[in-house]
Amino acid sequence: MRRHLPGLGIELERLEAGPVVVTCIPDMANVAWPAKAIFAGLTRADLEAAKERSPAGTVDPAGDTVALSFNCYVVETPDFVALIDGGIGDGKERPHRLAWHRRETKFLDTLAALGIAPENVDIVINTHLHADHVGWNTRREGETWRPTFPNARYVVSEIELAYWTAVHEAEPQGYTLHGAFADSVLPIVRSVGFEAVPSDAQVAPGLSLRPAPGHSPGMVVVSLETAEGEVLFLADAIHHPLQLGDDGIVCNFCEDPAMARTTRLALLNEAAAGNTILAPYHFPAPVFGRLKAEAATFRFMPLEIEATGQPASNDAR
Ligand SMILES: [Zn+2]
Numbered sequence: 001m002r003r004h005l006p007g008l009g010i011e012l013e014r015l016e017a018g019p020v021v022v023t024c025i026p027d028m029a030n031v032a033w034p035a036k037a038i039f040a041g042l043t044r045a046d047l048e049a050a051k052e053r054s055p056a057g058t059v060d061p062a063g064d065t066v067a068l069s070f071n072c073y074v075v076e077t078p079d080f081v082a083l084i085d086g087g088i089g090d091g092k093e094r095p096h097r098l099a100w101h102r103r104e105t106k107f108l109d110t111l112a113a114l115g116i117a118p119e120n121v122d123i124v125i126n127t128h129l130h131a132d133h134v135g136w137n138t139r140r141e142g143e144t145w146r147p148t149f150p151n152a153r154y155v156v157s158e159i160e161l162a163y164w165t166a167v168h169e170a171e172p173q174g175y176t177l178h179g180a181f182a183d184s185v186l187p188i189v190r191s192v193g194f195e196a197v198p199s200d201a202q203v204a205p206g207l208s209l210r211p212a213p214g215h216s217p218g219m220v221v222v223s224l225e226t227a228e229g230e231v232l233f234l235a236d237a238i239h240h241p242l243q244l245g246d247d248g249i250v251c252n253f254c255e256d257p258a259m260a261r262t263t264r265l266a267l268l269n270e271a272a273a274g275n276t277i278l279a280p281y282h283f284p285a286p287v288f289g290r291l292k293a294e295a296a297t298f299r300f301m302p303l304e305i306e307a308t309g310q311p312a313s314n315d316a317r
């Protein structure tokens with residue numbers, strides 16, 4: 001199901017399961033990312049092979065790029081409104097990541113068009129604290145960064161928060177996580193505070209964390225129980241559909257590549273066996289899908305999308 005937002009000229013992917021609605025708001029959508037900047041080991045031949053088995057348009061061997069999105073998910077239930085992962089954010093100083101530098105987007109307008117004011121968000125979950133997952137934790141007010149969602153419980157794994165706090169304290173120049181620790185994590189610590197929880201915590205009715213270490217030491221994935229079965233928000237357990245066909249492809253930013261691979265395979269095997277609906281963070285649209293196991297690999301099977309007659313747009317910026 002897609003939801004067209006005429007005022008913004010965009011269409012959002014949306015999963016409706018009884019009283020639960022999950023909407024994907026890409027903070028950045030379908031960007032052609034230099035392949036080696038995320039998967040250093042991939043050759044042109046690897047990309048040609050990956051193109052064959054990946055969704056159309058997601059791998060470009062000639063351009064040496066792969067398509068990436070940065071998908072925040074809004075979960076609306078009768079009990080709560082939750083934002084799962086916080087994207088890149090606006091106005092952040094990221095001089096070494098120009099795609100993330102001093103952005104101005106329609107992210108909050110998009111939320112507003114869904115009828116959600118920042119004050120209405122009850123829960124923000126940071127699956128981990130990398131710069132592209134915490135950006136909307138805060139927004140600039142004059143010279144300071146304030147919580148974007150003033151009434152929300154900001155939830156993070158206690159392992160993750162302790163790890164990056166220690167890294168930050170050991171770095172005198174304060175440049176941890178491209179600056180995101182200083183502008184998107186610390187302002188939360190110093191104002192409303194994080195709810196630092198075990199990696200398997202239940203956060204709200206039907207909403208719980210599951211440990212998924214490797215990419216980052218305390219990363220979690222998020223499980224939502226719905227009338228359609230479990231929806232699993234995958235965070236960075238997987239970065240691109242091409243990894244479904246080759247379990248040896250590990251992203252450059254995984255702290256512990258072997259553990260990241262073990263975590264990924266366990267989650268994918270379980271999701272295929274359980275017919276789980278997946279909501280990956282970095283896949284380009286279509287984002288909701290199930291997995292079909294095929295020999296040693298997996299195929300992403302997008303959910304049936306109901307067309308509205310409106311032109312689809314991949315770009316929510
Ligand atoms: Zn990420």
